Amino acid sequence: MIYFDNSATSLIKPDNVKFEVMNAVNNLTANPGRSGHSKSMQVAEKIFEVREKVKDFFNAKDYEVVFTKNCTEALNLAIFGFLNSGDHVITTCYEHNSVLRPLERLKQNGVEVTILDCDLGEVSYYIEKEIKSNTKLVITTAVSNVTGESCDIISIGQICKKRGVKYLVDGAQSSGHKKIDLEMCNADMYAFAGHKGLLALTGIGGLIVKNGINLKPLLCGGTGSMSESLTQPKDIPEGLEAGTVSTISIISLGAGIDYLNKNLEKIKNEEEKLSIYMYNSLKSLNFLKFYSKNNSENVFCFNVNNLDSSFVADKLNEKEICVRSGLHCAPLIHKKLGTLDFGAVRVSLDFHNTKQQINFLVETLKEIASL
Numbered sequence: 001m002i003y004f005d006n007s008a009t010s011l012i013k014p015d016n017v018k019f020e021v022m023n024a025v026n027n028l029t030a031n032p033g034r035s036g037h038s039k040s041m042q043v044a045e046k047i048f049e050v051r052e053k054v055k056d057f058f059n060a061k062d063y064e065v066v067f068t069k070n071c072t073e074a075l076n077l078a079i080f081g082f083l084n085s086g087d088h089v090i091t092t093c094y095e096h097n098s099v100l101r102p103l104e105r106l107k108q109n110g111v112e113v114t115i116l117d118c119d120l121g122e123v124s125y126y127i128e129k130e131i132k133s134n135t136k137l138v139i140t141t142a143v144s145n146v147t148g149e150s151c152d153i154i155s156i157g158q159i160c161k162k163r164g165v166k167y168l169v170d171g172a173q174s175s176g177h178k179k180i181d182l183e184m185c186n187a188d189m190y191a192f193a194g195h196k197g198l199l200a201l202t203g204i205g206g207l208i209v210k211n212g213i214n215l216k217p218l219l220c221g222g223t224g225s226m227s228e229s230l231t232q233p234k235d236i237p238e239g240l241e242a243g244t245v246s247t248i249s250i251i252s253l254g255a256g257i258d259y260l261n262k263n264l265e266k267i268k269n270e271e272e273k274l275s276i277y278m279y280n281s282l283k284s285l286n287f288l289k290f291y292s293k294n295n296s297e298n299v300f301c302f303n304v305n306n307l308d309s310s311f312v313a314d315k316l317n318e319k320e321i322c323v324r325s326g327l328h329c330a331p332l333i334h335k336k337l338g339t340l341d342f343g344a345v346r347v348s349l350d351f352h353n354t355k356q357q358i359n360f361l362v363e364t365l366k367e368i369a370s371l
Contacts, residue, residue, distance in 0.1 A: 001320045002357045007145050007173060007299050007348035008324060009195050009202065013256075017199055020255035024248045031244055033224035043247055050254035051237075057257050058190065058208060059181040066207045066237040067245050071172040072098040073218070074191035074207035077240060078168050079103065079139070081215030082189075085110030087136040092116045092123055093332035094144045094151075099170060100332065103139075117336060120144060121295065124155040131163050138167050142174035146328050146337075146346065147292045148275075148299030150174075157186030166213065172196060176260055177298060177350075178268055188213060194249065197350070199256035204249035209236060217242065270351040271298055277355055278347070281362050287369040291337050291344060299348045301337075304369050309343040315368045316345075321361055323347050 003011045024046075030037070032044035051065045068074045079102040083089060089106075091099055093115055103113045112134070116126050120141075127138055138160050140151050153169055160167040166188040174180060176197025182190055190208040194200035209215065220232040221242035233239040260267070275298055282300055283290055291301040304312050313325035326343040327334050334340045347361065 001322060002353075002360060003322045004347040004349060004353070004357075004361065005322045005324050006196065006350040007346065010197065010199055010350055012350075012352050013199055013201075013252075014259040016259055017201075017252050017255040021201065021248060021252050024251045028247065028251065032247060033238075034222070034244070046254075047245065047247065047250050050250050050257075053254050053257045054206060054208065057261065059183050060190075060208050061183070062211050063182060063208045064211065064236045066209060066240045067250055068205045068207060069203055069246060070195075070205040071170070071191050071193035072096075072205070074205045075099055075168075075170060076102050077207050077215060077218050078189045078191060078209075079106070079137075080218060081240075082137060082166065082168075082213070083111050084136075086112075086134060088112040088114065088132060088134045089137045089139065090114045090116065090127055090130050090135060091139040092118075092120065092141070092151075093336050094120050094141055094146070094149070095139065095330065095332070096141065096145055096170065096172070097329045097331070099139055099141075100330075115332065120147075120149045120151050121293075124152050124159060127156060128159050128163070131159075131165060135163075135165050138165055139170070140167075141170040141172070142180070143177075143297055143299065144330075144333065145173050145299065146330050146333050146344070147301050148173075148296030148348075149293055150295050150297055153185050153187065160188075161186045173299065174297075176256070176264075176267075177271060179264065182208060194253040194256065198253060199259060200253040201249045203246045204253050206253075207240075215240060219243065267351045271349065274298075274349050274351070274353055274355070274358070278349060278358050281358055282347075285362065285365060285369075288365070291339070298350065299346065301344045301346050303339065303342070303344050304365060307368070309339075309345045312345050312365075312368055315371075316361075316364060319360075319364050321364060 030039040054065045075098045168189040169187045171192045175192040188210045194204035195202040219242040223238045289303045309325035324346040
C-alpha cells in the first residue's frame with residue numbers, strides 16, 4: 001500500500017510512540033487529578049510533562065495548553081469561547097469547516113464575519129485593510145489542507161499585534177512538519193491536531209492560549225478542583241477541560257514530540273525534497289488540472305481531465321494508492337477553484353514516502369487518464 005493521505009492522519013507512528021502507548025495501557029490508566037492515590041498522581045504528573053513538552057516545542061512559554069479531542073474542538077473552543085455579539089472577525093476562504101461552521105452559527109448571534117476571497121499569499125495585505133474598531137479576532141490556517149499553500153502567519157501576527165487584534169492560527173497541517181514559533185508569530189491562540197504531523201494517536205488535539213486571554217468553556221463538568229462550586233472554574237487549563245482527559249492519547253502526543261525533537265530537521269529536509277519532486281512530477285502532466293502552487297507543502301490538489309474526483313480516487317485505490325477526494329471539509333476554497341460540484345483529488349505526503357512511490361502514482365494517473 002502507498003499512503004498519500006497524511007493530511008487526514010499520519011499512518012506510521014514511531015516505535016517510541018507505540019512503546020509509550022502500551023506502557024500507558026498497562027500502567028497509567030488511572031484517572032488524573034480526580035483521586036489522591038499515588039497512581040492518579042503519577043498520571044497527572046505525566047500529563048503535566050506533556051503540556052510542558054508542547055509549550056517547549058512551539059516556543060510557548062507565556063501560554064497555557066488546553067487539551068481537546070482534536071483540532072476541531074480546539075478551534076471551536078477558541079471561536080465560541082472568545083467572540084461575543086457585536087464583535088467582528090476576519091478569516092479566509094481557505095479555512096476548514098471547523099472554522100467556517102462555528103462562524104456561521106455566530107453570525108446568527110450578532111457576530112460580524114468577513115471572509116477574504118484572495119489568494120492565501122495575499123491575506124496579510126487584505127487583512128490590514130479590513131480591520132476596524134470592533135475587529136476582535138483574525139483566523140487563518142497556517143497551511144491549506146486542500147492546496148498545501150502556506151500562509152504568512154508571521155506577517156499577519158505582526159499586523160494583528162500592531163492593531164490590537166487577537167490572532168488564531170489553525171495549525172492542523174503545519175504542526176510537526178516545520179518549526180512553529182508562537183512568540184515569533186505573535187499568535188494569541190494556536191490549534192493543533194495530534195494525530196497528523198505530531199505522530200500521536202487520534203483523540204488528542206489542543207489549543208495553546210496566550211496568558212491573559214479568557215475563554216468561555218465549551219463544556220461544563222468535573223475538573224477535579226473547586227467541586228463545591230456549581231459554577232465552572234475559570235482557571236486555564238482546568239476550567240476548559242471538563243471531564244476525564246484522553247490520557248493515553250496525551251501520552252502518545254508527548255512521545256511524538258520526543259521523536260520530532262530528535263528528528264525534525266531531518267524530517268523537514270526530506271519532506272521538502274519530496275514536496276518539490278511531487279510538485280514537479282504532477283505539474284508536468286498536461287492532463288491534470290493542477291490547483292496547488294509552488295509554495296505548497298506536502299499537500300497537492302488536482303483533477304484528471306474531466307473525471308470525477310471520486311472515480312479517480314477509486315481507481316487509485318485499486319492500485320493500493322490511498323488518497324482523498326471530494327471537498328475536504330473546505331467548501332469555500334473549492335468554490336474559488338471551481339471544483340465545488342465535483343471535488344478534487346488530494347495527495348499528501350510525509351517523510352515515510354519515497355520518490356519511487358511518487359513515480360508509481362504518476363504512472364497510475366497516466367493509465368487513468370487514458371481510460
